Amino acid sequence: MAEAEQVKVLRFWASPWSFRVELALKLKGVPHEKVEEDLANKSPLLLASNPIHKKIPVLLHNGKAIPESLIILEYIDETWTDNPILPKAPHERGMARFWSRFIDDKCVGACWMSCWTEGETQQMFMEQARACLRILDDELGGRRFFGGESIGLVDISASFFALWLGVLQEVAGISLINGEEFPNLCRWIEGFVASDVVTECLPPRDKLLAVFQSKKQAILATKSMVY
Amino acid sequence: MIFPSTAHGSSSVGTRDASRDLFPCIECLRRRRCVSDNLTRGGVPIEFFHISVLLRPHKSPPHEPHPQEATMAEAVVLLDVWVSPFGQRCRIALAEKGVAYEYKEEDLSNKSPMLLQANPVHKKIPVLIHDGKPVCESLVIVQYIDEVWSDGAPILPADPYARAQARFWGDFVDKKIYECGTRLWKLKGEALQEAKKEFIEILKVLEAELGDRKYFGGDAFGYVDIALVPFFAWFYTYETCGGFSVEAEAPKLVAWGKRCMERESVSQTLYDPLKVYEFVGFLKKKYGVE
Numbered sequence: 457m458a459e460a461e462q463v464k465v466l467r468f469w470a471s472p473w474s475f476r477v478e479l480a481l482k483l484k485g486v487p488h489e490k491v492e493e494d495l496a497n498k499s500p501l502l503l504a505s506n507p508i509h510k511k512i513p514v515l516l517h518n519g520k521a522i523p524e525s526l527i528i529l530e531y532i533d534e535t536w537t538d539n540p541i542l543p544k545a546p547h548e549r550g551m552a553r554f555w556s557r558f559i560d561d562k563c564v565g566a567c568w569m570s571c572w573t574e575g576e577t578q579q580m581f582m583e584q585a586r587a588c589l590r591i592l593d594d595e596l597g598g599r600r601f602f603g604g605e606s607i608g609l610v611d612i613s614a615s616f617f618a619l620w621l622g623v624l625q626e627v628a629g630i631s632l633i634n635g636e637e638f639p640n641l642c643r644w645i646e647g648f649v650a651s652d653v654v655t656e657c658l659p660p661r662d663k664l665l666a667v668f669q670s671k672k673q674a675i676l677a678t679k680s681m682v683y
Numbered sequence: 684m685i686f687p688s689t690a691h692g693s694s695s696v697g698t699r700d701a702s703r704d705l706f707p708c709i710e711c712l713r714r715r716r717c718v719s720d721n722l723t724r725g726g727v728p729i730e731f732f733h734i735s736v737l738l739r740p741h742k743s744p745p746h747e748p749h750p751q752e753a754t755m756a757e758a759v760v761l762l763d764v765w766v767s768p769f770g771q772r773c774r775i776a777l778a779e780k781g782v783a784y785e786y787k788e789e790d791l792s793n794k795s796p797m798l799l800q801a802n803p804v805h806k807k808i809p810v811l812i813h814d815g816k817p818v819c820e821s822l823v824i825v826q827y828i829d830e831v832w833s834d835g836a837p838i839l840p841a842d843p844y845a846r847a848q849a850r851f852w853g854d855f856v857d858k859k860i861y862e863c864g865t866r867l868w869k870l871k872g873e874a875l876q877e878a879k880k881e882f883i884e885i886l887k888v889l890e891a892e893l894g895d896r897k898y899f900g901g902d903a904f905g906y907v908d909i910a911l912v913p914f915f916a917w918f919y920t921y922e923t924c925g926g927f928s929v930e931a932e933a934p935k936l937v938a939w940g941k942r943c944m945e946r947e948s949v950s951q952t953l954y955d956p957l958k959v960y961e962f963v964g965f966l967k968k969k970y971g972v973e
Contacts, residue, residue, distance in 0.1 A: 557820060
């Protein structure tokens with residue numbers, strides 16, 4: 457590791473995706489600077505660092521820009537090798553990557569759309585979301601974390617469910633995640649948010665609730681995850 | 684009966700699929716008078732995906748594997764569909780590493796118990812089963828292949844930043860090409876024009892990223908090349924349906940594709956673009972697109 461490393465995260469305080477990056481850096485004990493972005497008025501630095509997608513989070517490591525949260529997580533794991541977040545064995549690494557992608561490609565979208573649609577469309581998304589949560593609940597089983605005894609890639613990827621889903625369903629007035637249907641996930645949420653490192657990084661729940669409530673009409677109109 | 688039974692797809696040992704010889708190519712089918720719009724097997728209309736299996740072109744017979752090779756090959760199984768660009772990524776990666784494996788063709792209208800057990804979440808191909816343990820999602824499989832058979836030429840570079848860049852572009856190809864390309868053959872009118880505009884933009888972004896390099900990985904054929912090259916065989920379909928020329932919009936990309944085709948792993952895996960176009964023609968009939 458080079459001396460006087462410069463590590464910055466272009467982030468948005470309410471974003472579950474930039475939370476992933478900050479949590480991983482915290483777990484690894486990597487000092488970093490948080491650069492808050494105004495998503496309605498993106499900085500020249502963000503636009504230059506992620507010209508293709510123009511999105512946060514972006515990790516800047518000694519001037520090198522790495523976008524896309526799951527890609528950043530793997531970069532962090534490969535660069536700072538203490539407290540690994542990916543397993544060692546190739547098959548387990550493959551499974552960790554599979555579940556992270558499942559969360560990103562299927563679960564989060566279904567949960568998000570459940571909150572902002574109505575009628576039959578909402579029913580359809582809620583069924584999809586429940587199916588995803590059921591799959592995750594089964595996969596977790598009796599384990600403390602998806603990563604086993606310690607927080608790993610899948611836990612970090614699943615952090616959306618630990619805080620954001622609860623907030624969103626409250627704003628939308630629906631119920632998706634509950635202890636009866638998803639006991640393992642709910643137990644995981646309790647353990648995850650109680651962890652010291654996670655508590656330090658999570659945005660305040662009441663602030664998150666307030667921002668989603670204030671942006672509710674705008675989100676209802678666009679369904680966009682950029683809020 | 685003309686068409687052999689394909690209860691759970693067909694399989695063969697080695698890097699080529701013996702069952703390809705069992706399935707006549709479209710030219711052979713055309714020569715037989717019984718081929719018509721009412722293809723049936725025992726009076727039951729043949730589902731589209733049976734047709735996709737039947738459309739699979741001839742390839743030369745596989746070599747007879749050495750007994751040792753056969754045992755090793757049994758430990759690695761790829762559940763796949765001949766035309767799938769996602770499956771082809773895995774086939775190319777295995778070939779680049781010189782890994783012997785058993786190829787099992789899946790009938791997607793009648794998925795095998797093996798597939799449903801190996802990928803219960805998505806029930807999709809490709810799935811790599813290694814020593815009984817399944818790995819799903821094509822780019823996850825490619826990374827797995829790279830990590831397990833690490834003495835072969837590396838697919839991902841060693842440097843973490845270069846790896847992150849490779850993963851970024853693999854992810855870009857994953858998110859953009861197939862989805863936008865599908866809209867090119869499924870849609871008409873304004874929606875098609877919109878898809879065409881987007882697809883050309885995607886090509887230009889990839890062309891800019893490639894620049895004057897031999898491969899996306901630089902001098903070495905690697906992860907991004909593997910992620911993208913199966914779609915090279917789909918360019919003809921996309922440009923014909925979309926009404927544009929890939930070569931006119933992205934000449935460096937086409938030159939890159941031709942360079943990749945000089946590699947045996949690629950030329951032995953990709954099918955003739957006309958076969959892909961034929962396959963999409965049947966898809967269009969199925970979806971009522973004209």
